[in-house]
Amino acid sequence: MSPTTAEPARGPSRRAITATAFAFLVTMMGTTLPTPLYSIYSAELAFSPLTVTVLFAVYAVGVVGALSLFGRLSDDVGRRPVLLVAAGLALLSAALFLLPPSLPLLVVARVVSGLGAGLMSGTGTAAVIDLFPAEKKAAAGTLAVAANTGGLALGTLLAGVLASAAPSPLTTPYAVHLVLCVVALVGLLAWAPAPAHLGRLRVRPHRLRVPASIRGAFARAVLAAGTGFAVTGVLTAVTALFLARELHLESHALAGSVVFLAFAGMAVGQLVARRMRPRVALPVGCAGLVLASAALATALAGATLVPLIVAATVLGVSGGLCLNAGIATTVEQVPPTQRGEVSSSFFAGLYLMLAVPAIGVGLLTSVVGLREAGLVFAAVVAALAAAVGTVEVVSARRAD
Template identity: 60%
Template sequence: MRKWAVAATAFAFFATMVGTTLPTALYSIYAVDLSFSSLTVTVLFAVYAFGVVAALLMFGRLSDQIGRRPVLLIALACAALSSILFILPPSLCLLVVARVVSGVSAGFMSGAGTAAVIDLFPLARRASGGMLAVAANAGGLATGNLLGGVLASVSSAALVTPYVMHLGLSVIAVIGLCALTPRPERHGPVNLGMQPLRVPGEIRGAFVRAVLAGGAGFAVCGVLTSVTALFLADDLRIDAHWVPGLIVFLVFATMALGQLAAGRIAAERALLIGCAGLVGATLLVLASLGWTLLWPLVVASIVLGLACGFCVNAGLSLTVEEVPHHTRGEVSSAYFASLYVLLALPAIGVGLLATVVTLRQAGMIFAMVVAVLAAIIGGVQARRLG
């Protein structure tokens, strides 16, 4: 029964995250149909991250209070609502609302889903639970990107078909959770509203290093996700919707592989390897933008995903897996809230910068900044391992 509960929980995590990245390959269509600028597209992407952070800050401790399953069901309900909103005739206002609701679904799922998967593993295999949680998360993000692009390329209803498919996945996930996972036990009183997410003092130093390293990777992922479709269409003259979907798919698919590889080595060393990979990935992004080439961007997406996988898995090992059960949801939520802030702000920054320089130049400036940040974090980590 435990195996089926693990499978149902991981699938619910996966299905929710699929919905959050379905629009990625469709941004160029929205930009043409609704006359969006690059700033509008990056803001449209970033409001998703703000929805994630809002949900984590307001409800990040909820699964510690009422149990994991109810929170996962709320996440799936928000995911389904987001897809319904996307199916309606698009407007900027409606798309913003849909993206915020999608972000809220990811916020509920990121903290509670990670804790729920880890809870289902015995103490001796807790690291395996953390790896599966990251794999479900990254696998869903990857599949959403590719599926959205492929369905947009083959369907006559490019802005409808991907979301109908996601509604089906959400329904299956709800049925699986209700049928295969145990009923939750109430742990204490429910306290709703904005509450600070506390990080225990004994892991605070590791938490800061993990967030900075993982956040640098998320920052690059955010910019790639928000502007790749525009860069390919405007600068490389590639209009096939599956191409940007494939590039971002590679990021999140290799992120899952990276976290699996990271689980085989010490977390502190995995964090150092991840930082080194981030430096290499940002330099490749810089080359792609500087010379307007596709192949460095493809290679960068693979290196970036692997590096992020190392950083995120190491971060979970050094933080969420080191705290007691009753605070695991809160620490997991604090970790992902921090990562998603660093996902959103650079994307908006690139969009703003693109109003005074070209999108390519804005991306190049951003790549140089992140390369320096990753190098500094890696240097600090190297000294710790010295």
């Protein structure tokens, strides 16, 4: 065990678990708050679809940067200090979004949000797992992913509802989030376990490493869960524009609710995955991603709402299956001294697969249009998900 991590509890400390999971959830909320507001930003600041997708995806730069620079930080200095910094960055991002909007400011706010999410994704997952005894690691992994995806879901739903109901749609969601960040910081200071010993702070770029024993499982897990993230990223980036421009539905609450279904479905997928072996959950999740891609293509081709809702729901559950199985076969299989780095490596792969396709769809949209670009993307995703699922089935049969 790392000398910088807190002594593992014999049983879960409810206050510590609650404070850590809440901070995890609130930090991740900040990354999806702008989702239903992109159509407002587009109208007020004359953003093109490419600008919107880049604005969405740029926070992944912060995520991957944080994971690359600080992937082992919580293993070195302990979980609590890193959790505090992550929640503090989420608070700073909310404060930046409250300033008069401009493209440079929004980019900076998104990158800061990404830095917080990057620190929280790896450290939060490892911290939650550390707080549970060995026999309950599966439940700990489920809680960690539920806090992650639950935060993403609540962020877009909260912003959509407040943007529709409040008089200041571009300020109220961020003001509420700022207050929640303060509460999260207070909870961490009061109840998150302090590290037994403070290690040396080392900030330098380094290659995130994965133990050789899990590299095959790691590659399949990242590709499967990353495919789900890729579809979710594109859905998140363009839903508000698609509803407003193609379906002439201006409701911000509707835009937020569609994306909420995807992220809430991921949380449901965690519960389903707990009752399945990871080697079963992964290919089943991949099959679901193929179906979600088909529903998304139907929505885009026919410019209809119902298939879009179906796509978001199926996508969420399927992505949740893949995500839970991915953590079970990677992060949960390594000792605490490597858990932060493996968790960071896992999420770095996911966020790269979230950002790059979103920007690609934005570029393609500027050439062929939003619906056509989405159809091309749906076809590519379906093929990738089918391939990864097939490889996992073959690998499982060989292992048996």
